[in-house]
Amino acid sequence: MQKKIDLYCMAYQDRSDRVRWLLEELKIPYQDHFLKKAAGEMDSPAYRQLNPMGRTPTLVDGDIVLFESAAICMYIADTYGYGSFAPKIEDRQARADYTKWMIWSVGSLECVIARMFTHVSTEEEKKVTHAFNKQQAEIFKLALNPILSKQDYILASGFSAADIMLATIIPGAEEFLVKGNPPLEAYMARMMKREAAVRAKVF
Numbered sequence: 001m002q003k004k005i006d007l008y009c010m011a012y013q014d015r016s017d018r019v020r021w022l023l024e025e026l027k028i029p030y031q032d033h034f035l036k037k038a039a040g041e042m043d044s045p046a047y048r049q050l051n052p053m054g055r056t057p058t059l060v061d062g063d064i065v066l067f068e069s070a071a072i073c074m075y076i077a078d079t080y081g082y083g084s085f086a087p088k089i090e091d092r093q094a095r096a097d098y099t100k101w102m103i104w105s106v107g108s109l110e111c112v113i114a115r116m117f118t119h120v121s122t123e124e125e126k127k128v129t130h131a132f133n134k135q136q137a138e139i140f141k142l143a144l145n146p147i148l149s150k151q152d153y154i155l156a157s158g159f160s161a162a163d164i165m166l167a168t169i170i171p172g173a174e175e176f177l178v179k180g181n182p183p184l185e186a187y188m189a190r191m192m193k194r195e196a197a198v199r200a201k202v203f
């Protein structure tokens, strides 16, 4: 029997959500390990061996130890879902698009969404941040809307780990990016209905 994968996390809806969802899609046995930051469990020498920064998620699959959620998802998709959840290298256009969206989800989308929640201490800051959020959402729409208006998934080849990355990150900008934007409302509704996402308690 395949040894269970160990997934270290803080809660269901932290950045381990995307990893858990992908594991559920692929029906791979895994064990959650919920770490209590306040109790110092992310600072223990044993955990710091796995993740020197003391952050989550971290994945242990036999001799493979990985942190960084997009990297973990790429590893799982290539190892257990190659050709379906990750396009094959020889499918050059699909693989290039897949890599682009996997990196974009964290490198362009999530880091800006994280910024949307800072600089809100004063009324003046809130105004500036609100304008920033609206402006950034319009830029994201330029990338996402043309594709999601014509197809159900971000890749023409079908559902992939890239959809899991996007659908776990996009809700962070719900008010600016999803609400009143039909292609993304429909996309998120499709994603939220996936049985594996429900089992992984993503939404």
Ligand SMILES: N[C@@H](CCC(=O)N[C@@H](CS)C(=O)NCC(=O)O)C(=O)O
Residues within 6 Å of the ligand: 010, 014, 015, 016, 054, 055, 056, 057, 067, 068, 069, 070, 106
């Ligand atoms: N870019 C990293 C972010 C990792 C991260 O910041 N994780 C959060 C939980 S979602 C964390 O560990 N926070 C605890 C802390 O910063 O001390 C990834 O995608 O895995």
